[in-house]
Amino acid sequence: MEWKFTDDIPIYQQIMDIIKQQIASGELAVGEKLPSVREMALAAGVNPNTMQKALAELEREGLLYSKRTAGRFVAEQEEIKKGLQEELLMGYIETFLKNMAKLGYTVEEVVEIILKHEKGEEKDGQFN
Amino acid sequence: MDNLIKCEGLTKRYGKNAALWNFSVEIPAGKIIGLLGPNGSGKTTLIKSLSGILMPDAGKMEIAGKEIGTETKKIVSYLPERPYFSSALRVKDTLCFFEDFYGDFQRKTAEEMLKTLQIDTNSKIGSLSKGTREKVQLVLVMSRKAKVYLLDEPMGGVDPAARDFILKTILTNYNEDASVLISTHLISDVEKILDEVIFIKQGKMALYKSVDEIRMEEKKSVDALFREVFAC
Amino acid sequence: MLGKLIRYDGKIQLKFLCSLFIVSAVVSLFAGMMGWLHEAYPQIMVLSMFSTLALGFSILAIFAMVFANIVYVVLHFRKNLFRDEGYLMHTLPVTEPQLFFSKLITGSICVYLSIIAGCLCACIGTRRWDYLEVFMNLLRESGILEAKATVLVLLTFFLLVPFTLCQFYSALTIGYTWKVNSNSHINRDLLSIASYVILYMIQQIVGLIALMLYLVFTFGNPLRAGFLERMEMFMDNMNNNTGEAVVSYIQGVVGMALGINLVIAVVLVVIILRRLNYHLNLE
Numbered sequence: 001m002e003w004k005f006t007d008d009i010p011i012y013q014q015i016m017d018i019i020k021q022q023i024a025s026g027e028l029a030v031g032e033k034l035p036s037v038r039e040m041a042l043a044a045g046v047n048p049n050t051m052q053k054a055l056a057e058l059e060r061e062g063l064l065y066s067k068r069t070a071g072r073f074v075a076e077q078e079e080i081k082k083g084l085q086e087e088l089l090m091g092y093i094e095t096f097l098k099n100m101a102k103l104g105y106t107v108e109e110v111v112e113i114i115l116k117h118e119k120g121e122e123k124d125g126q127f128n
Numbered sequence: 129m130d131n132l133i134k135c136e137g138l139t140k141r142y143g144k145n146a147a148l149w150n151f152s153v154e155i156p157a158g159k160i161i162g163l164l165g166p167n168g169s170g171k172t173t174l175i176k177s178l179s180g181i182l183m184p185d186a187g188k189m190e191i192a193g194k195e196i197g198t199e200t201k202k203i204v205s206y207l208p209e210r211p212y213f214s215s216a217l218r219v220k221d222t223l224c225f226f227e228d229f230y231g232d233f234q235r236k237t238a239e240e241m242l243k244t245l246q247i248d249t250n251s252k253i254g255s256l257s258k259g260t261r262e263k264v265q266l267v268l269v270m271s272r273k274a275k276v277y278l279l280d281e282p283m284g285g286v287d288p289a290a291r292d293f294i295l296k297t298i299l300t301n302y303n304e305d306a307s308v309l310i311s312t313h314l315i316s317d318v319e320k321i322l323d324e325v326i327f328i329k330q331g332k333m334a335l336y337k338s339v340d341e342i343r344m345e346e347k348k349s350v351d352a353l354f355r356e357v358f359a360c
Numbered sequence: 361m362l363g364k365l366i367r368y369d370g371k372i373q374l375k376f377l378c379s380l381f382i383v384s385a386v387v388s389l390f391a392g393m394m395g396w397l398h399e400a401y402p403q404i405m406v407l408s409m410f411s412t413l414a415l416g417f418s419i420l421a422i423f424a425m426v427f428a429n430i431v432y433v434v435l436h437f438r439k440n441l442f443r444d445e446g447y448l449m450h451t452l453p454v455t456e457p458q459l460f461f462s463k464l465i466t467g468s469i470c471v472y473l474s475i476i477a478g479c480l481c482a483c484i485g486t487r488r489w490d491y492l493e494v495f496m497n498l499l500r501e502s503g504i505l506e507a508k509a510t511v512l513v514l515l516t517f518f519l520l521v522p523f524t525l526c527q528f529y530s531a532l533t534i535g536y537t538w539k540v541n542s543n544s545h546i547n548r549d550l551l552s553i554a555s556y557v558i559l560y561m562i563q564q565i566v567g568l569i570a571l572m573l574y575l576v577f578t579f580g581n582p583l584r585a586g587f588l589e590r591m592e593m594f595m596d597n598m599n600n601n602t603g604e605a606v607v608s609y610i611q612g613v614v615g616m617a618l619g620i621n622l623v624i625a626v627v628l629v630v631i632i633l634r635r636l637n638y639h640l641n642l643e
Contacts (some may be wrong), residue, residue, distance in 0.1 A: 002292075007349035010134075010340040011320060031213075041299060046320045047160055050340070098275050143541030180640050181450045202453040212448040214372075214439075227454050229362050 002045030011046055015054035023063060024085040025075055034064070034072040099128075130193060132307050133178065134156040135277060138187035140173050140331075147149040147173040148184065157275070160321055162350070163311040165328040170312040174328070175278045178309075179206040191276055202231070204271070205274035210280045211261050215254030219247060219264055219303040226268050241297070259286050263293070270297050277301075279307040283317065286329050295321055316351040325350055326343035327357055361454045365462035369436070373470045381477045384418070388485035391418035395487060409545050418485040422478040429474040434528045442536040442548070446642045456636040460629075463531070468522040496593040507537060513616040519618070528630040531556035537635040546574050563624055570620050571613075614637040 007015050022028040034040065034055075041051040055072060060063045063080060066072045075081075100110050133155040135268060140148040144171055149169045155161060163171050176182035177189060180196045191200040213222055219242065226233045242249060266282060279298075283291045291314070298308055299321055312318055319339060329337035334357060339350055346353050394411035401407055438509060441449055441459065479621050497508060535552025579590045594609070 004237070007352060008343065008347050010343040012340060038299075038302065041302075042296065045295065045299070046143060047159075047323050047339075048299070050320075050324050053340075136461070145541075173485060176642070179451050181447060183638055183640060198453050198455055201451055204451070206447075206451045208447040210444050212444050212447060216372075217440075220364065225368070227453075228368075 012054040162325040170331040175186040203275040207269040234272040369466040387421040388418040388481035389483040537639040
């Protein structure tokens, strides 16, 4: 029910990351109205001030906007969602490649293994 | 704006030991604050002083600008570590009692919470298990629209599911005009809902920071920092 | 708020009294019935034995009822203000005097009721309703009626109940608010008992001093001549139950005792309220 957090980063930053993922994946639709700060804090199991801080930061970054009495909304523009997806993708790729480098693989080796893996999945597609 | 809770130079001695020593703190409204420290560090003494059942030997205290007394007791909701209802009372009697004496008691809220917890209001307090009794007390305390909530080890002898319920109740109740002071040593459970924490060591203030500050500066959770600061 | 506290305390203490009263009443009823049967059938020997036994039990029950009630009232004070329930009571938006007086008032009322209930049971058990007359005769014979000290004596008896409760309450309060090192786990009940004994001794000494002062006041300086003669003359008058001096003496003694007790009671209440306001420390 509640969101999972790690220990070493401020919680509001982790909340921001989670919401960004939700927007990028479409879980939070473009232009969708967000629940109140209090409801979100309750759902996430965090302090309302912390949730407020996260949402305010996201607003500053342009991912959310608020209409005076109507509440908070996800940004309307599709480009923002796209930009977020790319940002997250790059982040994942960087982390992944860094880890692969630690294991001693070159980028080419990794790409080959990935393609082989995809083919393998198609073969036993019925088991997926 | 003036801070909601103000303590200045609080000292409480027991013979040669000092449970509180020159303790000063100012807490604004709208915060959920953890009071953290090992057993015997002075957490309970501080909370008892603020609730009015203990007189410090020195120092001043103010809640909402008033000295501790009948006026502050009207706006302070205190949950002690121990059961404080007579075993002969029924749960519904405790509801009537709180309704009678506290003008800010929301009976409907309390009844709903008890229903969610599946606690029969007709049952006698004495027949309930320890955990259930604690839940009843928590429900009553949190069903008041107080300005200050003092919770002394609210999750002490309670199972994890109940702990979640307690945290949820505190969050649901959150209100910008009120502050919650939670004394506990179960830090990892509570950390997510805290704004700020106060570390208290041998009766003295060791630290008063926001949870975010600690994570950013120390790169570790409050729980981890606590283990460091209070390592045996 | 005081009214609410009185209602709360009253309900709890009255419940206990009621259950005691029912037991006492049943036993007394039984004794009454046995007595009536014995009178109706004096030839049946067993009935005589039963009725005496039953009467004995009913008297025991009555005394036990009054005694148990007093004990319960005192224990209620201790449990409600100084044990776990204290965490609730002392954080209510009420003043300490309100907490104290609600206990004193409801406790006293319960003791009065138990005494009245006891009298009722005695009447039922012995099937006599003339105890009031007996009491008046007692007053007359002891010379109190003639000394016009009836009101003072009755007032003294009436105030004896809250006064005794104050003794117990103050001993408990001192015992439970006495400052003690957190390392030594002193038994606060023992401390309370010790306080009671010490307070009792202090009051006895005060009473003695007051009595001696009164003697000096009435008969003059004991070191000067004529003291013994004046006392002898006074004793003669007492034996004849006559003389204005005797009346005023009796009134004086009773009045003085009442006055001293009132002063002591006020001092005790002040001590209690001070301890509750400034030295409360629930464990």
